[in-house]
Amino acid sequence: MSRVYNFSAGPAVLPEPVLKQAAEEMLDYQGTGMSVMEMSHRSKPFQSIIDTAEADLRDLLAIPENYKVLFVQGGATTQFAAIPMNLMKAEGGVADYIVSGSWSKKAFKEAKMYGTANCLASSEDETFSYVPDVDAIKVSPDADYLYICQNETIYGTTYHKLPETGDVPLVSDVSSMFLSEPMDVSKYGVIYGGVQKNVGPAGLAIVIVREDLVREDVLPFTPTLLRWKTMADAGSLYNTPACYTIYICGLVFKWLKEQGGLEGIGKRNHEKAALLYDFLDQSKLFKGTARKEDRSIMNVPFITGDADLDAKFIAEAGENNIANIKGHRSVGGMRASIYNAMPVEGVQYLVDFMAKFEKENA
Ligand SMILES: *Cc1c(COP(=O)(O)O)cnc(C)c1O
DSSP states (O other): OOOOEEOOSSSOOOOHHHHHHHHHTSSOSTTSSSOGGGSOTTSHHHHHHHHHHHHHHHHHHTOOTTEEEEEESSHHHHHHHHHHHHHSOTTTOEEEEEEOSHHHHHHHHHHTTTSEEEEEEEOGGGTTOSOOOGGGOOOOTTOSEEEEESEETTTTEEOSSOOOOTTSOEEEEOTTTTTSSOOOGGGOSEEEEETTTTTSOSSOEEEEEEGGGSOSOOOTTOOGGGOHHHHHHTTTOSSOOOHHHHHHHHHHHHHHHHTTHHHHHHHHHHHHHHHHHHHHHHOSSOEEOSOGGGBOSSEEEEEOSOHHHHHHHHHHHHHTTEESOBOOTTTOSEEEEOOTTSOHHHHHHHHHHHHHHHHHTO
8 A cells, every 4th residue: 555645635644543543443433333424413423422512622722611612514615605694683794804715715705695795905916925914904893794714725825913803703704724733713803614625535614613602593594504694593403414524523632632633733733834834935946935934834836837847746645655746627727735734754755756756957
């Protein structure tokens, strides 16, 4: 068996010990005589899996008591609709958006279907290579929330400072940075993300929402399953959840605790990112595409400036155990997603390979 260094943006690399444990428990989960895939979501063993997962997640992120944790399906994209449905006033709902990449742009477009959505700032003028200046943001006085995508997966930018929103709840899509380092949950109204980037397999989104925002008076046409209250009241078990994905996420949470929690993994993530960015900054061939101050520690897009050379690099990387290094189809070039489960050796291996390629193609 040989495993590659997988730089996929998502679904993405998972910790090897987690995959091994899942393999060991595949046929007989803890003496139940069945796999987690085969058991009822109403059974005792599964109730324990989801309860433990939630408790460990609360521990890792230090989630305050007055926040609900919801395990929902439909990915992050379904929440693009659920957010305005749950948060906009039924009469004249207003939401503010900062558009810093494709994901916030999609969320903004979706919100317009349900009420007034304002784009307060956008970085599309420079192909989303930077995060708009949050100090220049003036939240609309009647806004129901301000929305950001805190780490734009495709363009590799991150907010290193949050906008000041006063009493207006801040809603953040953290899909590609979820659990990458500590964050202060109390600064947000809603934090959510699909887990298939940095946490687990596909099929699950996690929504962390302040209790007062879990409301009865949502937009009247909101489907039962998209009402956060439905999920909160049912402990995420209103209908059949993504049982197996929740189980794997639970194993990842345990693994994260063994890495020293989010402090520990965050320190390692910064070291990994520095390794790659330091190389890019001195390279004469490769160049990072995101503005320096706004760079993500998770997604690192870069180019040579020559599409043919990019293609050659991607092909040769593929022959050398470096998988999924191609940039998003909308921007081209390369992108290294260096999520929690990517070991530092993987980043070092990539940097060494890039240095060798640079020499050979000088
Ligand atoms: C991948 C991604 C999404 C979309 O996630 P799905 O689970 O595929 O709907 C949304 N936001 C960000 C930041 C992403 O990286």
